[in-house]
Amino acid sequence: MRIGILGAGQLGQMLALAGYPLGNRFVFHDLSGSPSADIGETLVDTAQERLEDFLARVDVVTYEFEHLPVALVERLARDKPVFPSAQALAVCQNRAEEKGLFTRLGIPTPEYRLVNSAAALEVAARELGGRSGKPVVAKSITEGYDGKGQAVLRHPDEAADAWAAIGHHQLIVEAFVEFVREVSIIAVRDQHGEVVFYPMAENQHVDGILRYSLAPMPDLDAQVQARAEGYIKMLLDELDYVGVLTLELFQTADGLLLANEMAPRVHNSGHWTMNGAVTSQFENHLRAIQGLPLGRTEARHPTCMINLIGQQGKREALLSEPDSHLHLYGKGERPGRKLGHVNIIAPDHATLLARVKATAAQVPEAPPVKFSFDPDA
Amino acid sequence: MRIGILGAGQLGQMLALAGYPLGNRFVFHDLSGSPSADIGETLVDTAQERLEDFLARVDVVTYEFEHLPVALVERLARDKPVFPSAQALAVCQNRAEEKGLFTRLGIPTPEYRLVNSAAALEVAARELGGRSGKPVVAKSITEGYDGKGQAVLRHPDEAADAWAAIGHHQLIVEAFVEFVREVSIIAVRDQHGEVVFYPMAENQHVDGILRYSLAPMPDLDAQVQARAEGYIKMLLDELDYVGVLTLELFQTADGLLLANEMAPRVHNSGHWTMNGAVTSQFENHLRAIQGLPLGRTEARHPTCMINLIGQQGKREALLSEPDSHLHLYGKGERPGRKLGHVNIIAPDHATLLARVKATAAQVPEAPPVKFSFDPDA
Numbered sequence: 001m002r003i004g005i006l007g008a009g010q011l012g013q014m015l016a017l018a019g020y021p022l023g024n025r026f027v028f029h030d031l032s033g034s035p036s037a038d039i040g041e042t043l044v045d046t047a048q049e050r051l052e053d054f055l056a057r058v059d060v061v062t063y064e065f066e067h068l069p070v071a072l073v074e075r076l077a078r079d080k081p082v083f084p085s086a087q088a089l090a091v092c093q094n095r096a097e098e099k100g101l102f103t104r105l106g107i108p109t110p111e112y113r114l115v116n117s118a119a120a121l122e123v124a125a126r127e128l129g130g131r132s133g134k135p136v137v138a139k140s141i142t143e144g145y146d147g148k149g150q151a152v153l154r155h156p157d158e159a160a161d162a163w164a165a166i167g168h169h170q171l172i173v174e175a176f177v178e179f180v181r182e183v184s185i186i187a188v189r190d191q192h193g194e195v196v197f198y199p200m201a202e203n204q205h206v207d208g209i210l211r212y213s214l215a216p217m218p219d220l221d222a223q224v225q226a227r228a229e230g231y232i233k234m235l236l237d238e239l240d241y242v243g244v245l246t247l248e249l250f251q252t253a254d255g256l257l258l259a260n261e262m263a264p265r266v267h268n269s270g271h272w273t274m275n276g277a278v279t280s281q282f283e284n285h286l287r288a289i290q291g292l293p294l295g296r297t298e299a300r301h302p303t304c305m306i307n308l309i310g311q312q313g314k315r316e317a318l319l320s321e322p323d324s325h326l327h328l329y330g331k332g333e334r335p336g337r338k339l340g341h342v343n344i345i346a347p348d349h350a351t352l353l354a355r356v357k358a359t360a361a362q363v364p365e366a367p368p369v370k371f372s373f374d375p376d377a
Numbered sequence: 378m379r380i381g382i383l384g385a386g387q388l389g390q391m392l393a394l395a396g397y398p399l400g401n402r403f404v405f406h407d408l409s410g411s412p413s414a415d416i417g418e419t420l421v422d423t424a425q426e427r428l429e430d431f432l433a434r435v436d437v438v439t440y441e442f443e444h445l446p447v448a449l450v451e452r453l454a455r456d457k458p459v460f461p462s463a464q465a466l467a468v469c470q471n472r473a474e475e476k477g478l479f480t481r482l483g484i485p486t487p488e489y490r491l492v493n494s495a496a497a498l499e500v501a502a503r504e505l506g507g508r509s510g511k512p513v514v515a516k517s518i519t520e521g522y523d524g525k526g527q528a529v530l531r532h533p534d535e536a537a538d539a540w541a542a543i544g545h546h547q548l549i550v551e552a553f554v555e556f557v558r559e560v561s562i563i564a565v566r567d568q569h570g571e572v573v574f575y576p577m578a579e580n581q582h583v584d585g586i587l588r589y590s591l592a593p594m595p596d597l598d599a600q601v602q603a604r605a606e607g608y609i610k611m612l613l614d615e616l617d618y619v620g621v622l623t624l625e626l627f628q629t630a631d632g633l634l635l636a637n638e639m640a641p642r643v644h645n646s647g648h649w650t651m652n653g654a655v656t657s658q659f660e661n662h663l664r665a666i667q668g669l670p671l672g673r674t675e676a677r678h679p680t681c682m683i684n685l686i687g688q689q690g691k692r693e694a695l696l697s698e699p700d701s702h703l704h705l706y707g708k709g710e711r712p713g714r715k716l717g718h719v720n721i722i723a724p725d726h727a728t729l730l731a732r733v734k735a736t737a738a739q740v741p742e743a744p745p746v747k748f749s750f751d752p753d754a
Contacts, residue, residue: 013397017394017397017398020390020394020416020707021394021702021703021704021705022692022703022705023689023692023703023705023707023717025415025707038402039397039416278700278722287696292692292693292696293693293696293697295696295701296699296700300677312400315399315400315669316669316670319664319669319670319672320670322673323655323673324672325398326398326399326400327398328398328399328400330397330400330402340400345655
C-alpha cells in the first residue's frame with residue numbers, strides 16, 4: 001500500500017519509518033519548498049500543479065500538519081481516500097469552530113469570547129479578566145503557517161493595540177487559567193469506529209514550544225484518564241474521525257480538565273510512544289488509515305521525551321543514560337527549530353526524573369525540567 | 378554520518394530504518410543485480426565498476442551478507458573504515474579457518490575432519506560415524522552465493538558420490554551431534570573493545586531455514602549464558618572485531634554448547650531484538666561502527682520471531698494477537714524466500730507459546746512450532 005503524505009517534515013519521516021515494516025511505501029507532497037523527510041519520494045509542489053501526479057502514485061492520503069488548504073484536501077478526497085477527513089481538518093483549523101464543538105459536546109474549556117472588533121475585544125478582556133484584572137489571551141481564529149496571531153492583554157486598555165497587531169477580522173479571547181499542569185491525550189480511531197487511547201502525558205512548554213513530555217503522566221488518576229478518554233471519544237465519533245487525534249488540556253488543582261486545543265495528526269506529545277508504548281502513534285495512525293487492526297497502546301515503562309530545539313547536541317552525550325533512544329530528523333540547526341528528540345525510559349518515575357535531568361544537562365540550551373511531581377521543581 | 382552497506386537486502390533495509398533516527402543516511406552497493414532494500418540510495422554494480430563512486434558517498438562501510446569477495450572489502454578499506462574487518466570476513470567465509478579458530482580458542486565444536494580427496498572423505502566418515510555408523514555431514518569449506526555444497530553421508534560408501542556432487546577441493550566433515558536444541562548468541566563490540574551480549578535465543582530450523590527464534594530462550598541457565606558469552610567474547614577480541622557477531626551453537630542434553638558457525642553481521646536469530654530488547658541489534662551495529670556508545674541489550678519481555686517464508690500472508694491475520702509486530706521487507710513472493718517476520722511479545726513463555734502458535738496458524742505453510750520447553754511438541 002502506497003501512502004501519500006501532505007507535508008514532508010519530521011512527522012512524515014517518522015510515519016514512513018513506522019510504515020516500511022507494514023509494507024508501506026511513501027510519497028510526500030510538499031507545499032513549503034523546503035522538505036526534510038528525506039525518505040521515499042518527495043514532490044515539491046508549491047504551486048499545487050502536481051496533484052494529479054501525486055494522486056496517481058498513492059493509494060491513500062494523510063497529512064502531517066494541519067495548516068493546509070481545506071480545498072486541497074477536498075480536491076484529493078474526490079480521487080483517493082483521505083484520512084482524517086477535510087471536515088475534521090476544517091474544525092481543527094478554526095479556533096471558533098473547535099471551541100464551539102468542545103462546548104456543544106459538553107467538554108469544558110477555559111472561558112472564552114468571540115470578538116469582531118477592538119471595542120468588543122476590550123469588553124471581553126474586562127469580563128474575562130474579572131475583578132482582579134487577570135490577563136487574557138487573544139488569538140486569531142485561523143492560524144497561518146507562521147504561527148503568528150496571538151497577543152496577551154494585561155489590561156483591557158491594550159485592546160486597540162492588540163487588535164491592530166493581530167490584524168484579523170475575528171479573534172477568540174480566552175480567560176487566564178490557573179492550571180496545575182498541561183496534559184494531553186492521544187487516541188486512534190479505525191475505519192470501523194474502534195477507538196484506542198494512550199495513557200495521558202504531562203507536557204512542559206517554554207515560550208509556546210513543547211520541551212518535555214512524560215507518559216504515563218505521574219499521579220495519573222484512573223478517573224482523570226477516563227474523563228479525558230470520554231472527551232476525545234466524543235470528538236472522534238462526532239467527526240467520524242479515522243487516524244490519530246490529539247487533545248491538549250489544562251488540569252486544574254481540583255482535577256478538572258479544560259480542553260485547550262486539538263490537533264488532527266500525530267503529535268509531539270506522543271513521540272514517547274516510539275520507544276515507550278507497545279505500538280507507536282505513528283504505526284497506529286498508519287494502521288487506522290489503511291484498515292489494519294489497531295495495536296495496543298499501553299506504556300511498557302514510564303517514558304519521557306526531551307525535544308532538541310535549535311541545536312542538535314552531541315549524540316554520545318544524549319545517549320549516555322541507560323535506556324535512552326535518540327531520534328534525529330536530519331534537519332539543519334536554526335533557533336526554535338525542532339531537530340530531534342530523545343526518549344528516556346526508566347522502571348519508575350523517580351528514576352526517570354533523574355535520568356531526564358542528567359540528559360537535559362547535555363541538551364544545548366534546555367530549560368530546567370519542571371514536572372508537577374518533582375519536589376525540587 | 379553516511380553509511381555504506383555492501384548488499385541491499387532486508388538486513389540492509391532494517392539497518393537503514395534503525396539508522397535514520399541516529400542521523401544516518403545510507404548508500405547500498407549491490408553486486409546481485411536485484412536489490413530490495415528500497416531506502417536511501419542504491420548503486421547496482423555487478424561488475425564492481427562503481428566502487429569509487431560508492432566510496433565518495435559514504436563515511437564508513439559495513440556489510441549485510443558475508444558471501445562477498447574479501448578482495449573487494451580490502452580495496453574499500455584502503456579508503457574508508459570498514460567494519461567488521463576483511464580479516465573477520467575471511468575467517469567467517471572459510472569453514473576450515475572458522476573451525477580452526479574455535480579449536481585454537483578452546484571453544485568446543487562437533488568433532489570434524491578436513492579432507493582433500495574422496496578416499497579421505499570415506500575414512501573420515503568411518504571414523505566420525507563411529508561403531509554405530511551414524512551419518513556425517515560433508516561441506517565445502519567455502520560457500521558460494523547459492524548455498525550449495527553440502528551432503529549428508531549415511532554410510533562411508535557414499536563418499537565418492539558425495540565428493541563428486543560437491544565438487545570442491547577441500548571439504549569439512551562433521552560428526553552427527555545429539556543436541557537438545559539449536560541456540561545462538563549475539564554480541565556487539567565497539568571500537569574501544571567494549572562488548573555487550575544479548576540473551577541467548579532458541580532457534581528452530583526446518584530444511585536449513587530458520588523458522589522460529591525465541592529469546593531469552595526458555596530455561597536459560599545463567600551459567601550457559603555466561604559460557605556462551607565467554608566463547609563469543611574470545612572470538613570478538615581475537616578478531617579485533619567491531620559490530621555485531623552471531624555465534625550459532627548446539628546445546629546438548631548435559632548442557633554443553635558446541636559451536637556450529639558464526640556470521641559476521643546482524644542475524645535472523647536477532648530480529649526479535651527489534652521489539653523485544655532495549656536496543657535492537659541493528660541500532661547497536663550502527664552505534665558500534667560509528668563510535669557511539671552501545672545500547673543496553675536486555676530483553677524487555679520474552680519475544681518470539683516467526684519468519685514469513687515464500688508467502689507473505691495477510692497482514693490483518695498476522696497482527697491479530699496482542700503485542701504482535703509485523704516486519705515486511707517489500708520483496709516479491711518466491712518459494713524459500715525470506716519476505717518478512719512477525720515478532721510476538723508476551724509477559725511469560727507459556728503465554729508467548731500460545732500466541733506464537735495462534736499466529737503461526739495464520740502464516741502460509743508454517744511448520745509446527747516445536748520449542749524444547751513445550752510439553753506438546
